[in-house]
Amino acid sequence: MECLLTKTTPLYLTIRSTAFHTSCPLRAGWRQCGAAMRKVMGGTQKKKFYFDDAPKMPSPQLFSKGVNEGQHSGDxxxxxxxxxxxxxxxxxxxxxxxxxxxxxxxxxxxxxxxxxxxxxxxxxxxxxxxxxxxxxxxxxxxxxxxxxxxxxxxxxxxxxxxxxxxxxxxxxxxxxxLDNRLSIADFGEDHVPLNPADRIKSEFQISTTLSDIIKEKIKQLDEAEDVEELPLPPMPQNVLGLNHADIMERINKCKKKSEARHRLSDCSTDEEPKPENSWVTFKLTQSMNENPVELGSAHSQRAAFKEFLHKRELLRMKARQQKKNYIPDVEYIKEELSLRYEENLSKFDVTESFEQDFIEEEETSRY
The missing domain is CATH 3.30.300.20 (K homology (KH) domain)
Incomplete structure (x- = not known):
């Protein structure tokens, strides 16, 4: 029986070691055998932690690093x-x-x-x-x-x-x-520049002193030299697809229409009439009679004054009606249509356009 247990028990402990219960006094021995078999078969791979009792001294490389050294931005x-x-x-x-x-x-x-x-x-x-x-x-x-x-x-x-x-x-x-030092460096008389651009000098320098007469002549030659300046191109007026010159021309045209003389006339009755519509202006514009005997009578002057008042009232009513019904866009469109009509009418020949749709009959004289 002892031989049978030694052969079969280790295999049984490996498979179901947790469910193995016995009251045998050799239980601790079998448990040790099962733990040894689990280690052999690779049952646990738990990592063991080791703690050093002696403290470690920090290395000099730790203090030589900067604050942001070795750190990478997360984003x-x-x-x-x-x-x-x-x-x-x-x-x-x-x-x-x-x-x-x-x-x-x-x-x-x-x-x-x-x-x-x-x-x-x-x-x-x-x-x-x-x-x-x-x-x-x-x-x-x-x-x-x-x-x-x-x-x-x-x-x-x-x-x-x-x-x-x-x-x-x-x-x-x-x-x-470096460029500044190379520009002022002295390479010696035997130096041959490899780049042809090194031979070009930005400013012409004269080592000899010039007299005042020569300087004055050079100045006169510089002043007499004519420098041709190219004319500036005209500024484009079609920015962003809009012709600003045409738009401003239309605005100025409408502005001139709104500031016309007949539109600025005051229609209110509280204020006095303007000088050009007053009775004094009417009298001044009348032709002076050279013959004092042929002066108009009071009745004729009163009739002329009434006629003048009637005409002035008609002008005021007309100006008031035009001011009430005035629309700048409509007036502008009407003017453009009239101009186009006149242009097309000038191109169209009336005499040649109409054809004769009848046959001329010869007049026969009857005897």
Whole structure:
């Protein structure tokens, strides 16, 4: 029986070790055998944790790393979009913002804008030209960084605008310095330039001194030389598909019509009549009778005055009616139609258009 248990029990413990119950005093031994068999068959792969009792000293490489070193932005697309937005708005604010008067005249050029991975700092790279004005420009930019940040925060580009830091891009400054040094460098008399463009000089320089007479003659020749300037082309008036010249011509035409003399006449009865419609004007316009004996009587003058009042009232009624029924668009269209009708009528020959639809009969005389 003991031999039978030793052969069959390990296999049974491997398959159903948790359901194996016995009151045998050798239970602890069988449990150890089952655990050993599970390890052999790969039953558990649980990782064990080891703890070091002795503390480790930090390495020097840990302190040499920067704050943002090794960190990558979680949303690189957002960073690219923000860089483009800040680039556009920063250049606009520097050109026409509150800090534009201080920067005007220095020719500040913004190269690129880059936001930090933690969105806490905004680096604005500007081109340094390697001149004495670089220090002045740098001081002006640093002084107006907070004002620029305040103006950008009002545009609501992001929740909190990061701190703006202007960084000098020394790459272009080094190139400008190199070109300047090469332009003034002395390569010796035996130097043969490889590029033909090196032989071209921007300005003609004379090493010898000239007398005042020669300078005066050179000045006179420069003044006598005629410089032909090409005439400027006419400014186009058809912007966005609209002929502005034609539109302005129509507006001025309607304006002149509205300011016509018969439209400006006052129709109100409270005010006095204008001088040209008054009785004094009527009397002044009358022809003076050279013969005082042939002067008109009071009756004829009274009749002429009544006729004048009647004509003036008719003119006022006519002006009032025209002012009431006046429509500028309709008047303009009527005038255009009349002009087109006259043009077409001038091209059309009435005498040649009609044909004779009858046969002429010869008149016969009867005897």
């Amino acid at each position: 690189s697309r957002r960073a690219k979009v923000l860089n483009k937005l800040f680039m556009r708005h920063i250049t606009d604010q520097l050109g026409s913002g509150s800090c534009a008067p201080e920067i005007l005249g220095y020719g500040v050029e913004i190269n690129r804008v880059k936001i930090s991975p933690d969105y806490k700092c905004l680096n604005v790279y500007w081109i340094a030209k390697g001149t004495a004005d670089d220090e002045i420009v740098e001081a002006i930019l640093e002084r107006n960084a907070w004002l620029l940040r305040h103006e950008l925060s009002q545009l609501r580009l992001m929740g909190a605008v990061p701190t703006i830091k202007f960084v000098k891009d020394k790459h272009y400054a080094a190139i400008a310095d």
